[in-house]
Every structure is written in C-alpha cells, then in structure tokens.
Amino acid sequence: MKVLIVDDNTKIMAIAEVHLKKEGLEVLCVEDGKSALESARQEKPDLILLDVDMPDMSGFEVCQILKDDAELVMIPVVFLTAADDNKSRVRGLDLGAVDYVTKPFDSFELRARVRAALRTKQLQDQLATMNLELEERVDQRTEEIKQLLEQKDAFVNQLSHDLKTPLTPLVALLPMVAERTEDVESKKMLDLIMNNVDYMRNLTERTLQLAQLNSPEVSLRVEKVDLASEIRNTIESLSSVFKENGIEIVNNTTTPLDIEADRMLIKELIHNLVSNTIKYTNGDGVVTFESFLKDDNVEISIKDTGIGMTIEQQKRIFEEFYKADDSRTDRSSTGLGLTICKRIVENHGGSIRAESQGSGHGTSVHFTLPIRQSEK
Amino acid sequence: MNKEIMVVDDDPSIRSTVDIILKTSGYSICAVESGQGCLDRLREGFRGLILMDVMMPKMDGWDTIAAIEDEGLYKGNVICMLTAVHDPCPKLEKLTEYVMDYVRKPFTSEELLEVVTEYIEYVQ
Structure with missing residues (x-):
C-alpha cells in the first residue's frame, strides 16, 4: 500500500519515511500542499500523512480540497500536529481527517496509527467493491426478471391467439x-355449455387485452378525444339496460372535455366502469357522473348507490383475476375488467382509485387523465 | 346469379365451421387449406367472395393477396380477412386496399353471415 507524506520539515519527513518503509509500505514524500494535491491525483495513495503547519498552503486547506473532490475524498488523511495544539486536532478531525499524530512523534505510535487507518481504508475499499458487485448483480437480476415478464406476456399473448381458433x-x-x-333437457345442457364458452371467449379476449396493455411494444394511438361525449355515448348505448335495472343516471360532466388519448382504450375504460355500476347497483339506484379540471388533468368520478365494498375489497379491487364477490364461479365476470381499466389509465399517465363507505353504501370510482400526452 | 364463396384457412375446423354456416344459409362454398390452393382456384376461374385466414404456414394471407394481385387475379373478387390478431401487421399497409373487412375469431354465425351478405354484393 502507498502512503503520501506531506511536510515542509524534511528532517521529520525522512524519519517518518524510514518508519513507514519498515511497515512494508511504499512511501512518497512532498514538501508543500500544491505538490501534495498533484501527487494525490496522480498516485492515488491509500493514506496521506499531512502536516498542519506549512507555508503557502496549510494542511487544513489541503484537506479541505481533498474532501471536496469526489475522486480524492476516500483517501484517509492523518494529520501531523503540534503536541499542545488541541484546537488544530479538533479542526482536523472535523475537516474529515481520520486521525492525528502529535509531533515529535513516537515511532511505534505513528506506525500503529498508520496501520489502523490503512485497515479501515482497506475495509472501506472492500465494501465499495462489494457494493459495486451487488449493484451489478441487482441490475442483472432486474434485467432477467424483465425478460421473464416479457416472455410471460408473449406466452399469454400467443396462448390467447391460439385459443381463438378452436373457440x-x-x-x-x-x-x-x-x-x-x-x-x-338437451337444451338445458347446451345452454350451460354455451354459457361457459362465452366465459372462455371473454376470458381469452380480456387476457389478450391485458397482455397487450402490458407490452412495451404496443403504444397508444393518441388523438383528440372528448371525454364528456364518450361518457354521454356510453350512457346512451346502455340506456335501456339502465332502465331495465331501475337505475337513474345523473350526468354532471361539463362539456367538452378534450384530452389527448387513445380513443379505443378510453371507450373501453368508460364502458367497463359504467357496466360495473350496472352490475353492482340493484334496483332504484342512482349513478352520478362528475368531472373536475385540475391543473393539467381531468378527473372523472362515477358514483353509484350500489352494494359498495369492504375495506379488503377496496384494497384488492384492481388486482388481476380478483372478484369482489369472491365467487370464482361467477361466469359474468372475468376478474380482469378493473385491472384493464387501471392499465389503460396508467398507460396514459393517469391514476385511478375506488372508494366506498363500506358494504351497502355504494362505490365511487375516480380516475384522472392528463390533458396532454408527452411526446415519447 | 349464384355467387360463390371461398374460405382459405389451414385449420380444418374453421373451414368446416364456415362451410356449415354458409351452406345452411344457401350459399355455395369451396374450402381450400392454403394460399396456393386459393391461387389455383382463381386460375381455374373462381369469381366471388374470398374469406382469407391471416396466419397460415408457408404463404400467409398477406402473401396470398400480394400473389393474387401480381397474377392479375384480383379483379371481380372481394376479400375479407379471418383473423385472430388485433394489431395491424407491417405487411398490411400496402395491401389494405384489397381488403373489404375483417371477421375476428372467434366469430358467431351471425357475425359471419352479416359480413358475407354485405360484401357478396360487391362481387362482379
């Protein structure tokens, strides 16, 4: 290991050099601060033994520059100070020195302090190397996981495609x-079969859709979309279903609400959310639509007076394949609708949340979409 | 005039399905299993509505359309694609003008018949 001694007193420097060479260390000697900094940059010593009292540039100044330099900050500094100079010792340590040796020094103490400082430096270097290795491994593992996830999506994509033909x-x-x-009797059996085939068809479509929303290769087809008119159209197209279920619609959205978005995905989002309100609102309910402009975003809230959600359900409602009613046998739901909604909103750089005052107290879903899409 | 329909699909169950639905509704239909088979029929003088699968081995639907155009066999026919894929394929860009519509798999008999009754009118 390499030690740099900096002292304008060449006699003391020579003595220190002899002692440190006895420790098996490579020793470099310079007589002033400027040369010390040059040598530190070129030689990258493992330790600097630095005299405080030097003409032109003091040891403190040298230390300050070392500690302010990202490349040199890790080199430990041990100050050489006068025996009765407490203030200097404190100042040196505060400037980032690891230790000090008082002059005139005891040779064994000098050697022991240098050894101790070098041990710490060695451990520090090891830690830095390990850290670097660890970061590399994390990067590598992250890349592996990313690839696996891409493979998973590609597999799901392929499987869903392949299922369409036999369906x-x-x-x-x-x-x-x-x-x-x-x-x-046969008619009954066929109805049951057709019901399940329909479910399979939905599941295939939805799974494929989700895989595509997850895929980094499929990008948004951005155009100007009026959210308010998309909401109005969806409400109109489902008006007979609302009537059949005894649901009253209150649409308080302001118009127009132009945003930059993928029209097909926005239609899907609104259709999914509105269909949910029908599914979970029993007779004589009210569904209210509101819109708010907030800075560069539009927030839409859809509030129903339906069956509501427990806290557990609110936490998990956007998870893949989660069904709020917990019945895995519910053939009318794939458990993917809200996951798809979340992905659509997030792919647009927005956010979505669902709230409920509890079971039986209705649900409100709020989503926020940015008015402009940043160029990608 | 009795207008014919040709289904081009490498999957026998799709060919049979289309065959059953269309025959039941009184259309006359021929089924081939490859792009090559489709070209052969056209060379023999087939004129009508072609229902073409997109993903087929050797020659896919787009290659087949390109070959039909190359041989000057397109005139008088109408092509609709049978597809399981949502995303447009890069090959498609130059060829969309030859495609009237898409029937997405899995399709119901109503969906298929709707496309057939609409586009068979365009066959010359």
Missing part, C-alpha cells in the same frame, strides 16, 4: 345446434 366452431356452431334441438 370459433364452439361460438359459431353451438347456437345452431341449440336452435335445432327439441329436447328440453
């Missing part, structure tokens, strides 16, 4: 068979 004869021909069947 076609089922979707297309089963209703034809059912129509020709006279037998009541």
Whole structure:
C-alpha cells in the first residue's frame, strides 16, 4: 500500500519515511500542499500523512480540497500536529481527517496509527467493491426478471391467439345446434355449455387485452378525444339496460372535455366502469357522473348507490383475476375488467382509485387523465 | 346469379365451421387449406367472395393477396380477412386496399353471415 507524506520539515519527513518503509509500505514524500494535491491525483495513495503547519498552503486547506473532490475524498488523511495544539486536532478531525499524530512523534505510535487507518481504508475499499458487485448483480437480476415478464406476456399473448381458433366452431356452431334441438333437457345442457364458452371467449379476449396493455411494444394511438361525449355515448348505448335495472343516471360532466388519448382504450375504460355500476347497483339506484379540471388533468368520478365494498375489497379491487364477490364461479365476470381499466389509465399517465363507505353504501370510482400526452 | 364463396384457412375446423354456416344459409362454398390452393382456384376461374385466414404456414394471407394481385387475379373478387390478431401487421399497409373487412375469431354465425351478405354484393 502507498502512503503520501506531506511536510515542509524534511528532517521529520525522512524519519517518518524510514518508519513507514519498515511497515512494508511504499512511501512518497512532498514538501508543500500544491505538490501534495498533484501527487494525490496522480498516485492515488491509500493514506496521506499531512502536516498542519506549512507555508503557502496549510494542511487544513489541503484537506479541505481533498474532501471536496469526489475522486480524492476516500483517501484517509492523518494529520501531523503540534503536541499542545488541541484546537488544530479538533479542526482536523472535523475537516474529515481520520486521525492525528502529535509531533515529535513516537515511532511505534505513528506506525500503529498508520496501520489502523490503512485497515479501515482497506475495509472501506472492500465494501465499495462489494457494493459495486451487488449493484451489478441487482441490475442483472432486474434485467432477467424483465425478460421473464416479457416472455410471460408473449406466452399469454400467443396462448390467447391460439385459443381463438378452436373457440370459433364452439361460438359459431353451438347456437345452431341449440336452435335445432327439441329436447328440453338437451337444451338445458347446451345452454350451460354455451354459457361457459362465452366465459372462455371473454376470458381469452380480456387476457389478450391485458397482455397487450402490458407490452412495451404496443403504444397508444393518441388523438383528440372528448371525454364528456364518450361518457354521454356510453350512457346512451346502455340506456335501456339502465332502465331495465331501475337505475337513474345523473350526468354532471361539463362539456367538452378534450384530452389527448387513445380513443379505443378510453371507450373501453368508460364502458367497463359504467357496466360495473350496472352490475353492482340493484334496483332504484342512482349513478352520478362528475368531472373536475385540475391543473393539467381531468378527473372523472362515477358514483353509484350500489352494494359498495369492504375495506379488503377496496384494497384488492384492481388486482388481476380478483372478484369482489369472491365467487370464482361467477361466469359474468372475468376478474380482469378493473385491472384493464387501471392499465389503460396508467398507460396514459393517469391514476385511478375506488372508494366506498363500506358494504351497502355504494362505490365511487375516480380516475384522472392528463390533458396532454408527452411526446415519447 | 349464384355467387360463390371461398374460405382459405389451414385449420380444418374453421373451414368446416364456415362451410356449415354458409351452406345452411344457401350459399355455395369451396374450402381450400392454403394460399396456393386459393391461387389455383382463381386460375381455374373462381369469381366471388374470398374469406382469407391471416396466419397460415408457408404463404400467409398477406402473401396470398400480394400473389393474387401480381397474377392479375384480383379483379371481380372481394376479400375479407379471418383473423385472430388485433394489431395491424407491417405487411398490411400496402395491401389494405384489397381488403373489404375483417371477421375476428372467434366469430358467431351471425357475425359471419352479416359480413358475407354485405360484401357478396360487391362481387362482379
């Protein structure tokens, strides 16, 4: 290991040099602060033994410059101070020195203090190396996980595509068979089968959609979209369903609400959220739509007077395949609708949350979308 | 005039499904399993509505359309694609003008018939 001694007193420097060479150390000697800094930059010593009292540039000044330099800050400094100079010792330590040796020094003490400082330096270096290795490993592992996730999405994508072909004869021909069947029992069985085929079809579509929303390769097709008119259109297209279910609609959104967004995805988002209010609001309910402009964002809230959610349900409602009613046998829900909503909103740089005062107290969903999409 | 329909799909169950639905509704239909088969029929003088799968081995739907155009066999026919894919493929850009519509798999018999009854009118 390499030690740099800085002292304008060449006699003391020579003595120190002899002692440190006995320790098996490589020793460099300079007589002033300017040379010390040059030498520190070029030689990168493992320790600097620095005299406080020097003409031109004091040891403190040298130390200050060392500690302000990102490349040199890690080199430990041990000050050489006068025996009766407490103030200097304190100031030196405060400036970032690791230790001090008083002059005239005891050779064993000098060697021991240098050894101790070098041990600490060594440990520090080891720690820095380990840290670097660890960071590299984390990066590597993160990359691996990213690749695995991409593979997963590609697999899900492929699987959903591949399922569509064998689903076609089922979707297309089963209703034809059912129509020709006279037998009541067979009709019942066919209904059950068709119900499940429909569910499979939904699940396939939704899974594929989610995989595509997750894929970094599929980007938004951004255009100007009027959120208010999209909401109005969705409400109109579902008006008969609202009526059948005895649900009253209150639409307080202001118009227009132009944002930059992917129209197809926004339609999907609103349709999913509105369908949910129908599903979870039993007769004589009210669904209220509100809009708010906040800085560069539009917030939409959709509030229903339906069955509401428990705290547990509120926490998990956006998870993949989570069904709020906990019934895995519910064929009307894939458990992916709200996950898709969340992904759509997040892909636009927005956020979504669902709130409820508890079971039986209705639910409100709020989503925020930025008015402008940043160029990617 | 009795207008014909050709289904081009490498999957036999899709060919049968289309065949059953369309025959039940009184159309006459021929089914081929590859782009090559489709070209052969066109060379023999087929004129009508072509329902073409996109993903097929060797020659996919887009390659087939390009070949139809190359051989000057497009005139008088109408092409609709049968597809399981949502995203447009880069090959598609130059060829969309030859495609009237898309039927997405899995399709119901109503969805298929709707497309067929609409576009068979355009066959010359």
